[in-house]
Amino acid sequence: xxxxxxxxxxxxxxxxxxxxxxxxxxxxxxxxxxxxxxxxxxxxxxxxxxxxxxxxxxxxxxxxxxxxxxxxxxxxxxxxxxxxxxxxxxxxxxxxxxxxxxxxxxxxxxxxxxxxxxxxxxxxxxxxxxxxxxxxxxxxxxxxxxxxxxxxxxxxxxxxxxxxxxxxxxxxxxxxxxxxxxxxxxxxxxxxxxxxxxxxxxxxxxxxxxxxxxxxxxxxxxxxxxxxxxxxxxxxxxxxxxxxxxxxxxxxxxxxxxxxxxxxxxxxxxxxxxxxxxxxxxxxxxxxxxxxxxxxxxxxxxxxxxxxxxxxxx
Amino acid sequence: xxxxxxxxxxxxxxxxxxxxxxxxxxxxxxxxxxxxxxxxxxxxxxxxxxxxxxxxxxxxxxxxxxxxxxxxxxxxxxxxxxxxxxxxxxxxxxxxxxxxxxxxxxxxxxxxxxxxxxxxxxxxxxxxxxxxxxxxxxxxxxxxxxxxxxxxxxxxxxxxxxxxxxxxxxxxxxxxxxxxxxxxxxxxxxxxxxxxxxxxxxxxxxxxxxxxxxxxxxxxxxxx
Numbered sequence: 001x002x003x004x005x006x007x008x009x010x011x012x013x014x015x016x017x018x019x020x021x022x023x024x025x026x027x028x029x030x031x032x033x034x035x036x037x038x039x040x041x042x043x044x045x046x047x048x049x050x051x052x053x054x055x056x057x058x059x060x061x062x063x064x065x066x067x068x069x070x071x072x073x074x075x076x077x078x079x080x081x082x083x084x085x086x087x088x089x090x091x092x093x094x095x096x097x098x099x100x101x102x103x104x105x106x107x108x109x110x111x112x113x114x115x116x117x118x119x120x121x122x123x124x125x126x127x128x129x130x131x132x133x134x135x136x137x138x139x140x141x142x143x144x145x146x147x148x149x150x151x152x153x154x155x156x157x158x159x160x161x162x163x164x165x166x167x168x169x170x171x172x173x174x175x176x177x178x179x180x181x182x183x184x185x186x187x188x189x190x191x192x193x194x195x196x197x198x199x200x201x202x203x204x205x206x207x208x209x210x211x212x213x214x215x216x217x218x219x220x221x222x223x224x225x226x227x228x229x230x231x232x233x234x235x236x237x238x239x240x241x242x243x244x245x246x247x248x249x250x251x252x253x254x255x256x257x258x259x260x261x262x263x264x265x266x267x268x269x270x271x272x273x274x275x276x277x278x279x280x281x282x283x284x285x286x287x288x289x290x291x292x293x294x295x296x297x298x299x300x301x302x303x304x305x306x307x308x309x310x311x312x313x314x
Numbered sequence: 315x316x317x318x319x320x321x322x323x324x325x326x327x328x329x330x331x332x333x334x335x336x337x338x339x340x341x342x343x344x345x346x347x348x349x350x351x352x353x354x355x356x357x358x359x360x361x362x363x364x365x366x367x368x369x370x371x372x373x374x375x376x377x378x379x380x381x382x383x384x385x386x387x388x389x390x391x392x393x394x395x396x397x398x399x400x401x402x403x404x405x406x407x408x409x410x411x412x413x414x415x416x417x418x419x420x421x422x423x424x425x426x427x428x429x430x431x432x433x434x435x436x437x438x439x440x441x442x443x444x445x446x447x448x449x450x451x452x453x454x455x456x457x458x459x460x461x462x463x464x465x466x467x468x469x470x471x472x473x474x475x476x477x478x479x480x481x482x483x484x485x486x487x488x489x490x491x492x493x494x495x496x497x498x499x500x501x502x503x504x505x506x507x508x509x510x511x512x513x514x515x516x517x518x519x520x521x522x523x524x525x526x527x528x529x530x531x532x533x534x535x536x537x538x
Contacts, residue, residue, distance in 0.1 A: 023359040026371070027347065028515050029445035029488075029506075032360070133511055142448035142489060144508050188320060188328050233335055234452065236362025236369035236445075238326045259445040260364055268323030271374050293379060296324035300374050 002128075004070030004160040008152060012064040012110065014214070015152040016138040017129055017145065020053040025133060026236065026259045030144065033137040033256055036118045036214060036278040039307045040078040040176075046314045047076035047099050047170045048124035055129055055136045057121040057152070063110025064152065068102045070160065074167050075102055077110070079119030080176045080279075084109040097172040099124075116176060116279040124167050128159040139256055141215065172314050178284075179276040183291045183299070187242065187265030192228040197248075200224055201266055202288055206250065210282040214256040217280070223248030226264060234262040240269035240277075242288075254278060270296040272303040315342050316368075319386065321379045327370040327386060335365045335454070335482075340442050341397065343368050344519050349391045358382065363519060364443045365452075399520045404486065404501050406435075406477050406525045407533035412500035415465070419479070419496050422462045433460055434498065434525060439484060441521040449488040449506025451517040456482050468494030475500045477525065484525075486517075499527075502536035 018041065021034020035041030035058055042052035057064070063081070076099040077083060083094040086107035094100065094108070096119075102108070113119045129136040129146035136146040143149030152158070190198070206221035230246035237243075241253045243263035252269060253261075255278075269277055270291060280286065291299070315331070322328040329346065331339050347363040350370065357376035362369040372382050408416070408431060416427050423430065439453035456479060464480050469492065472478070476487040478495025485495060488506040505516045517523055528536075 024361070026360040026362040026369075026445065027443075027519075029448040029450055132508060141491075142506070142508065144448070149508070185321065185323050188322055233333075233365050234443075234446070235364040235367040238322060238360075238362075238369065238371055240323055258447060259362060260443065261446070265322070268326075271324050293321055293324055297374070297378055300324060304375060 002159050004073065004163060006066040006068055006158040008064055008154055008156050008158065009067055009107070010065035011152050011154045012059050013062050014060040015064045016058050016140070017055050017127065017147060017152075018058040018137045019055045019135055021137050021255065022133040022135040029259050030133070030139070030142060031255065031257050031259055032239065033139045033145070034135070035120065036255055037079070037120075037275045039275045039310070040118070041120050042307065042311060043097065043172060043174070043314070044076055044078035044120035044122035046311050047078065047097065047172065048074050048122045049164060049167050049170070050122060050124065052311060054122070055127055055146070059110055059113070059119055059121070060117050061113055063113065063119060063121075065107060065109045066158075067105070067107045069104055071163055073102050073160070073163050074099045074124035074169070075108065076100070076122050076170070077119060078122070080114045080116040081119040082111045082114055084111065097174050099169045099171070115178065115281060117281055118279060123160060125163040126161050128161040141256055170314050172310060174310060176279070177276070178279070179273060180285065181287050181289045182277055183270045183273050183296070184242065184267035184288050185270060185291060185293060185296055187267045189232065189264035190266055192226050192264040193244070193266060194225045194227045197224040197226065202290055205285050205287055208280045208282050208284045208286065212282060214254055216254050216257055217252040217277070219250045219252070219286075221249070224250065224266065228264075230264070231262050232264055234260045237261045238268070240271070240274055241265050242267045242269065252277070270299060272296065272299040315391070316346070316386075319383055322369060324379070325372055325374045327372070327379065327382050329368040329370065329386065331366045331368070333366065335442070337440055339366045340519070344397055345392050346389070348397070349389055350386070352392070353389070355385060362445065397520045399522055400518070401522045402517055404503055404523060404525050405528045405532070405536065406499040406501050407528050407530055408499040409530045409533070412476070413498050414476070415496040416498055419462055419498065423459060425459060430460060430498070431527065433457055435527050437524070439523040441517050441519050441523060443519050444515055444517065447487070447489050447491050448508070449515045450485055451505070451523070453484045453523055454482050456484060462496055464494035465496065468492055472497065473500065475502065477501060500533070502533050504538060
């Protein structure tokens with residue numbers, strides 16, 4: 001059972017196992033977690049013939065360098081990723097959205113996620129992982145999930161419990177597009193902000209800060225002034241909520257966010273824009289655009305349909 | 315009982331029970347929370363009760379705001395005033411190395427540390443909610459003499475087990491985390507245990523919590 005495995009020669013910046021995440025646990029303080037970019041996560045699985053919610057390796061910026069030992073296995077990488085497949089010291093430039101075969105002793109060197117943040121590595125088969133609350137997703141904040149809830153580290157081994165053989169190579173023509181306008185619905189504390197603050201929120205440009213991770217994305221830019229109260233009684237948060245603390249700089253809650261918070265909510269990113277939002281690198285310039293609830297619902301249907309279409313093309 | 319229902323983004327319902335924070339309002343929130351949980355409604359994927367709000371998250375592929383709103387409005391709410399409540403005792407050591415902000419509190423509140431501890435350890439707290447980080451309990455209400463604001467500059471790392479005060483509330487940091495509460499001690503007790511999937515939290519909303527002061531020796535030799 002342990003004869004097929006990857007040896008981690010370089011772990012990368014933030015490499016974790018992720019699947020669809022865990023639900024119905026907000027009330028005890030546990031967020032959804034799960035793959036940040038849900039579309040690319042599902043595509044990576046389909047490219048190797050898996051169920052679309054199977055566990056994958058998620059990496060950010062610089063990814064891992066993995067050496068493979070075992071029987072031939074198909075792999076695929078989804079995202080905007082530069083990587084190399086190394087066979088007997090021959091470097092082969094890897095292509096995203098195209099499955100490839102690894103043989104005993106081969107290496108995958110994931111160099112960078114280019115102008116995006118997250119990429120996904122799927123294998124045709126199953127990693128040997130522990131589950132907590134029906135998910136192997138690693139939440140490093142609460143040490144929940146597989147790998148003892150810790151990110152993947154140098155020199156560790158990742159075991160593969162099952163390999164699906166006789167799989168045809170699969171491919172998808174897809175290019176990730178970057179968004180500059182993030183569509184939002186007004187938040188429940190929108191009226192806490194000054195008229196000028198509201199105008200700044202929708203008219204001015206913000207820059208994604210370096211202090212962004214799986215928990216949240218901090219933005220720099222013009223300050224948004226609060227005229228009512230910079231603290232509210234702590235209440236529930238969901239991913240996509242944009243909170244504005246006293247310093248006037250917005251913070252967007254992402255998949256590993258704290259489940260409750262006490263800063264006023266100026267807006268919420270619509271579900272249709274979430275996958276693209278999380279891929280914005282520090283330094284990216286963004287603007288917010290207001291949409292109504294009914295448009296947000298339609299936009300999500302379209303986005304979901306597009307995702308299903310892409311998956312069905314594989 | 316819900317004063318207003320609105321949407322929080324496109325995939326959550328924001329149920330507002332008013333602005334007051336007290337046991338009665340919080341009991342209503344918890345009753346709604348438990349009632350929705352019991353119904354096991356397909357498409358609802360998270361519930362977040364807090365002092366006086368309840369957020370209902372749903373899967374936008376299966377449901378939308380209008381359908382969930384109708385379900386909540388027509389919900390059969392548990393009418394039992396006696397919600398389950400456990401009595402829990404939490405040991406706390408207030409040795410200097412743990413009571414990071416006791417000096418600050420003495421200055422801000424203008425009372426001695428002995429007085430602060432006396433009041434704190436003689437109080438029975440009510441758990442309003444859990445969250446922010448896994449298992450963190452939000453307990454109230456502190457007497458007015460013990461109410462202080464958060465630190466002006468929050469700590470980047472509050473040690474695991476720290477017991478903190480802010481405004482009328484007390485809490486316990488279940489993990490090392492950033493935070494701005496006034497830290498008065500540390501507990502060796504495990505407040506969140508992820509290996510107990512059915513009941514990972516030692517303290518749950520509605521529970522009655524008291525703190526018990528222990529010595530440094532008792533802290534070091536603590537056995538659950």
